[in-house]
Amino acid sequence: MKFLEPAELIEFQNWRYATKKFDPARKISAPVWEALEAALALTPSAYGLQPWQFFVVADSELKSALRTHSWDQPQVTDCSHHVVFATRNDLDEAFVDRHIARIVEVRGVTPEAMGFYKDMIASDLLSGPRSKWVREWAARQAYIALGNFMTSAALLGVDTCPMEGMDPEKYDEILSLPAKGFRSVVACSAGYRSKDDQYAALPKVRFSKADLIQTL
Amino acid sequence: MKFLEPAELIEFQNWRYATKKFDPARKISAPVWEALEAALALTPSAYGLQPWQFFVVADSELKSALRTHSWDQPQVTDCSHHVVFATRNDLDEAFVDRHIARIVEVRGVTPEAMGFYKDMIASDLLSGPRSKWVREWAARQAYIALGNFMTSAALLGVDTCPMEGMDPEKYDEILSLPAKGFRSVVACSAGYRSKDDQYAALPKVRFSKADLIQTL
Numbered sequence: 423m424k425f426l427e428p429a430e431l432i433e434f435q436n437w438r439y440a441t442k443k444f445d446p447a448r449k450i451s452a453p454v455w456e457a458l459e460a461a462l463a464l465t466p467s468a469y470g471l472q473p474w475q476f477f478v479v480a481d482s483e484l485k486s487a488l489r490t491h492s493w494d495q496p497q498v499t500d501c502s503h504h505v506v507f508a509t510r511n512d513l514d515e516a517f518v519d520r521h522i523a524r525i526v527e528v529r530g531v532t533p534e535a536m537g538f539y540k541d542m543i544a545s546d547l548l549s550g551p552r553s554k555w556v557r558e559w560a561a562r563q564a565y566i567a568l569g570n571f572m573t574s575a576a577l578l579g580v581d582t583c584p585m586e587g588m589d590p591e592k593y594d595e596i597l598s599l600p601a602k603g604f605r606s607v608v609a610c611s612a613g614y615r616s617k618d619d620q621y622a623a624l625p626k627v628r629f630s631k632a633d634l635i636q637t638l
Numbered sequence: 639m640k641f642l643e644p645a646e647l648i649e650f651q652n653w654r655y656a657t658k659k660f661d662p663a664r665k666i667s668a669p670v671w672e673a674l675e676a677a678l679a680l681t682p683s684a685y686g687l688q689p690w691q692f693f694v695v696a697d698s699e700l701k702s703a704l705r706t707h708s709w710d711q712p713q714v715t716d717c718s719h720h721v722v723f724a725t726r727n728d729l730d731e732a733f734v735d736r737h738i739a740r741i742v743e744v745r746g747v748t749p750e751a752m753g754f755y756k757d758m759i760a761s762d763l764l765s766g767p768r769s770k771w772v773r774e775w776a777a778r779q780a781y782i783a784l785g786n787f788m789t790s791a792a793l794l795g796v797d798t799c800p801m802e803g804m805d806p807e808k809y810d811e812i813l814s815l816p817a818k819g820f821r822s823v824v825a826c827s828a829g830y831r832s833k834d835d836q837y838a839a840l841p842k843v844r845f846s847k848a849d850l851i852q853t854l
Binding site for chain 1: 639641642644645646647648649650651652653654656669670672673674675676677678679680681682684686688690691692693694695696697700736737740741744745762774777778779781782783784785786787788789790793794795800802803813818824840841842843844845847849850851852853854
C-alpha cells in the first residue's frame with residue numbers, strides 16, 4: 423500500500439467544500455461512481471451491522487420531486503447523483519440473524535461460534551439501554567457513511583453537498599421507502615462544481631484549533 | 639490537484655478495518671497526527687457550526703481509566719491516540735453568534751450580511767423542529783467527524799477502532815467534560831495494527847450490493 427503524505431490529506435480536506443452550484447452538464451463516470459458505491463458499502467458500522475441502505479437518485483423527475491422538499495436547493499437537480507441515506511425499519515432479531523448468517527457465509531465460521539457475538543449485539547441494541555433509541559442509533563451510523571462518502575468523493579475529485587435541509591417524510595413518500603422497509607435520514611448531492619460557484623473560493627470558516635481539539 | 643484513481647480509493651477502504659489489537663510500541667508521528675487533527679477540524683458540519691470538540695487522550699493513566707469504562711477493550715490503552723468525540727452543551731443563540739462572528743472574521747463580510755444566515759440557523763436549530771432534538775442533532779454531526787476521521791487515518795496508513803462500547807457519562811466524569819461544556823458521544827482509538835491481530839486478515843462482511851445500494 424502506498425499511503426498519502428500528511429500534506430496531501432490536508433490538501434484534499436481543503437479542496438472539499440459544500441458545493442452550492444453544480445455543473446449540470448458534468449456527470450460522474452461509471453468507474454468513479456462504482457468506487458464511491460464501494461466506499462459507501464465498505465463504510466464501518468457498529469458490529470458491522472450496516473443498518474442502512476443508500477438510495478442513489480439519478481432520474482431527473484425524481485430529483486425534481488425531491489428538490490421541492492429540499493428547501494428548493496438547486497444542487498438536488500443540478501448534481502450528477504443525489505444520494506439518500508436511509509436506515510432500516512427492521513432493527514430486530516431477524517435482522518441481527520441475517521447479519522450473523524452473512525458472517526457465517528463470508529468467513530466460513532459456524533453459527534455456534536457466533537452465538538456470543540449475537541448475544542452481545544442483542545443485549546446492547548435489542549434489549550439493552552440502546553434499544554430505547556435504536557432508530558437514532560441507526561441514524562448516527564448513517565452519518566458515518568455520510569462522512570466517509572464526502573471524504574471519499576473528494577479523493578476522486580468529486581464534489582458533494584451534504585443536505586439536512588430535506589424533509590425525510592416527503593423523501594420517504596416520493597421514494598416509496600416505507601414499502602421498502604427504510605426511512606431517510608439525510609442526503610448528499612454529488613457531482614462537479616460549477617466554474618462560477620463563488621463558494622468554492624471562500625476561505626473555510628473553522629473555530630481556532632484550541633476551540634476544537636484538546637489534548638489530554 | 640492530483641486525485642486518486644477509483645481502484646486506489648477501494649484499496650484504502652479495504653485496508654481499513656476495526657483494529658482489535660494495536661501495537662503498543664508504535665506511536666503516530668507528530669506530522670501524521672497533525673494532519674489527522676487538521677482533518678478533524680476540517681470535517682463538514684451543518685451550517686458549518688462545528689458543534690463539537692475532539693479530546694485526544696494520549697496520557698496512559700487517563701487511557702487506563704477510560705478503558706475501564708470501554709468494556710475493558712485493550713485498544714484504548716494499546717493505541718497511540720484515543721480520540722473522544724464530544725458535543726457542545728451550549729447549543730444556543732450565543733454559540734450561533736460566535737459562529738457568525740467567526741464567519742465575519744474569516745471572510746471579511748459584515749455582520750449585517752450574515753443576518754439572514756443567522757436567522758436561518760436559529761429558525762431551524764434553536765426554535766424550529768430540530769430544536770427539540772438538538773443534542774441528538776449534534777451527536778449526528780459528531781459521527782460525520784468519526785467517518786471522516788477513520789477514512790483520513792486509513793489514507794495515512796493509520797489504523798483505527800471506532801468505539802461505541804464506552805460509557806459516555808463515565809468518560810465525561812474522567813475527562814471533566816461537563817466543566818468544559820461538552821459531553822462525549824463516541825470514541826475512536828488510532829494507532830498501528832499489531833502484526834498478530836487476526837482480524838486484519840479476515841474477509842470483510844458486507845451485505846450484497848443489492849441489499850445496500852439501490853439506484854432510482
